[in-house]
Amino acid sequence: MKRSAVTSNATTPKPESLAASALLRAFEQSREGILVTDSNNHIVTVNEAFCRLSGYSPEDLIGQNPRILASGRTSRSLYAAMRHALDSRDYWEGEVWNKHKDGSNYPRHLKISVLRDPDGHFQGHVANYIETDASVEVADRLTYLAYHDPLTNLPNRLAFELQLAQSLRACERTNQQLALMLIDLDNFKNVNDTLGHQIGDQLLQSVAQRLRECVRASDLVARIGGDEFVVVLPEIESPLTAARVASKIQSNLVDSHLITDHVLYATPSIGISLYPLDGRDPGTLLRNADTAMYFAKSAGRNNHQFYTARMNEAAGERLEMENELRQAVAGISPTSSEFSLHFQPQIETTTGRVLGVEALLRWDSPKLGSIPPIRFIPIAEETGLIQPLGDWVIWETCRLIRSMKAQGITGIRVAINISAQQLRHENLILLIRGALACYDLTPQDIELEVTESTAMDKPELTLSILDQLAAMDVMLAIDDFGTGYSSLAYLKHLPIKRLKLDRSFVQDLETDANDAAICSATIALGHSLGLELVAEGVETEAQRDFLARLGCDMLQGYLFSRPMPFEATVAYLKAHLPLNG
Numbered sequence: 001m002k003r004s005a006v007t008s009n010a011t012t013p014k015p016e017s018l019a020a021s022a023l024l025r026a027f028e029q030s031r032e033g034i035l036v037t038d039s040n041n042h043i044v045t046v047n048e049a050f051c052r053l054s055g056y057s058p059e060d061l062i063g064q065n066p067r068i069l070a071s072g073r074t075s076r077s078l079y080a081a082m083r084h085a086l087d088s089r090d091y092w093e094g095e096v097w098n099k100h101k102d103g104s105n106y107p108r109h110l111k112i113s114v115l116r117d118p119d120g121h122f123q124g125h126v127a128n129y130i131e132t133d134a135s136v137e138v139a140d141r142l143t144y145l146a147y148h149d150p151l152t153n154l155p156n157r158l159a160f161e162l163q164l165a166q167s168l169r170a171c172e173r174t175n176q177q178l179a180l181m182l183i184d185l186d187n188f189k190n191v192n193d194t195l196g197h198q199i200g201d202q203l204l205q206s207v208a209q210r211l212r213e214c215v216r217a218s219d220l221v222a223r224i225g226g227d228e229f230v231v232v233l234p235e236i237e238s239p240l241t242a243a244r245v246a247s248k249i250q251s252n253l254v255d256s257h258l259i260t261d262h263v264l265y266a267t268p269s270i271g272i273s274l275y276p277l278d279g280r281d282p283g284t285l286l287r288n289a290d291t292a293m294y295f296a297k298s299a300g301r302n303n304h305q306f307y308t309a310r311m312n313e314a315a316g317e318r319l320e321m322e323n324e325l326r327q328a329v330a331g332i333s334p335t336s337s338e339f340s341l342h343f344q345p346q347i348e349t350t351t352g353r354v355l356g357v358e359a360l361l362r363w364d365s366p367k368l369g370s371i372p373p374i375r376f377i378p379i380a381e382e383t384g385l386i387q388p389l390g391d392w393v394i395w396e397t398c399r400l401i402r403s404m405k406a407q408g409i410t411g412i413r414v415a416i417n418i419s420a421q422q423l424r425h426e427n428l429i430l431l432i433r434g435a436l437a438c439y440d441l442t443p444q445d446i447e448l449e450v451t452e453s454t455a456m457d458k459p460e461l462t463l464s465i466l467d468q469l470a471a472m473d474v475m476l477a478i479d480d481f482g483t484g485y486s487s488l489a490y491l492k493h494l495p496i497k498r499l500k501l502d503r504s505f506v507q508d509l510e511t512d513a514n515d516a517a518i519c520s521a522t523i524a525l526g527h528s529l530g531l532e533l534v535a536e537g538v539e540t541e542a543q544r545d546f547l548a549r550l551g552c553d554m555l556q557g558y559l560f561s562r563p564m565p566f567e568a569t570v571a572y573l574k575a576h577l578p579l580n581g
């Protein structure tokens with residue numbers, strides 16, 4: 001404050017003290033309740049209106065923490081928002097519920113400003129309270145909605161961010177660790193796509209409920225996206241606590257959920273980052289938890305992973321692979337390609353005859369070496385590269401079928417894997433027609449495999465495309481069957497001929513009674529729908545015999561042959577075709 005140049009004398013009060021007394025009167029006579037705290041958050045003064053509004057006398061209040069006015073009805077997230085606004089802007093305004101001395105709760109419109117001395121040092125707060133009417137109920141509801149997810153009633157992303165920032169400050173002060181868990185549900189999209197949003201919503205509610213049950217009341221559980229949840233464990237002693245909670249969440253979520261008459265599963269993939277080890281600010285912690293979650297997913301779902309710096313290296317490797325893949329796809333030409341096709345025979349169970357082969361894509365990168373498709377196909381799908389790459393697979397397959405025929409091999413159907421994006425592209429029908437015509441092939445020369453989840457996604461569009469393909473007489477198979485949530489009613493409407501039983505069920509056929517039961521039920525069910533069953537990944541004679549007993553129509557797997565390059569395939573077929581004759 002600037003010093004006045006007017007010197008004091010006995011009769012004229014200093015302008016400063018005039019102002020001060022006016023201020024004092026304004027304070028005392030204001031109709032707004034005013035409360036002032038010091039830098040230790042102790043009440044230093046209150047005005048008359050405040051005493052009237054709260055029922056307390058100045059003696060009751062002075063020296064106390066304003067906490068004694070809290071009703072317990074105002075949400076934690078609102079307090080977090082308040083603290084955040086005060087920290088960042090020195091000001092907050094909103095509706096709160098306070099407790100009257102007589103115990104009743106009353107709504108107030110509250111404005112808080114931070115008091116600072118001329119040098120900017122924190123000196124306390126001044127709070128103005130105004131009586132509000134019943135409309136505060138509405139305001140209250142709006143505040144609630146701003147910080148909560150209406151579906152699950154969990155705090156939403158905004159509330160999560162505010163509370164995480166606040167918990168981090170607390171951990172910094174107390175020198176303790178914090179764990180941030182990012183939880184993504186496995187296969188949730190399948191449920192939503194196959195059974196509809198209403199069922200999906202109920203599943204999310206059920207998951208939210210279970211997550212809440214897994215943690216202490218002081219831990220935060222929030223929903224920050226479709227099927228993404230976070231759990232914040234503040235002030236933990238060691239990462240072991242986080243591991244324990246993650247295991248508890250897994251075992252709690254692994255039990256099925258009964259939603260209307262559906263038995264559903266929603267296992268979690270959990271990524272965990274720790275403060276201060278993996279980051280000190282919300283952004284870094286969330287990013288690292290996300291990286292860890294991504295690893296949990298690729299480690300086979302229903303598991304948790306702690307973030308490690310190594311994961312970022314791996315993310316760098318992934319980026320490198322993406323770049324290499326981009327160049328490889330751009331470099332495809334009629335005469336050369338880093339890509340090639342291998343073929344794996346499909347055997348008729350009862351006769352042992354070879355009825356077809358499946359075309360499987362291979363990538364030999366000059367820089368990265370030979371990369372298995374489970375590593376590069378997902379990247380191709382994420383980046384859209386699967387479109388040109390998939391087109392190439394179709395053209396190349398047709399070219400090689402022509403070459404096979406030229407070498408006297410006939411009556412072999414070649415199965416082509418089609419990814420979700422290819423199936424939805426309006427071009428697919430034209431492309432297949434064009435490639436068949438170009439190499440003078442018939443629709444019976446090929447078969448298209450679409451995965452179960454692809455077939456169940458966007459049912460109407462999928463059905464119309466599959467119908468057009470079937471109308472062309474192209475045989476359609478559902479790949480990886482048993483891994484999704486196909487509904488029988490829907491399956492009946494698809495123009496498919498074959499189900500390919502996923503390898504994971506065949507693998508444990510002899511040891512896992514559950515898998516054996518799934519295999520036999522699927523085969524029986526498929527047959528009752530008039531479908532042919534193909535078992536993938538048959539490696540042992542015991543598996544073959546078991547599947548034969550169940551009446552599985554076709555078998556494919558290392559027991560018969562690994563996927564082979566084209567030349568070897570031709571030799572294999574030539575050797576086996578006499579058997580076919």
Ligand code: C2E
Nearest residue numbers: 360361373374377393417418419537538539556557558563
């Ligand atoms: P998929 O369509 O389920 O293909 C079967 C996979 O199982 C192949 O792996 C095959 O080599 C493997 N396999 C076959 N028999 C056995 C066995 O007895 N034991 C074991 N352990 N594995 C067996 P591959 O070639 O590594 O392909 C992996 C996946 O990559 C394929 O799974 C498919 O989803 C995808 N893929 C491959 N080629 C293409 C393609 O041209 N287009 C698209 N969109 N996806 C492709």
Ligand code: CA
Nearest residue numbers: 358417449479
């Ligand atoms: Ca396949």
Ligand code: CA
Nearest residue numbers: 479480500536
């Ligand atoms: Ca498969």
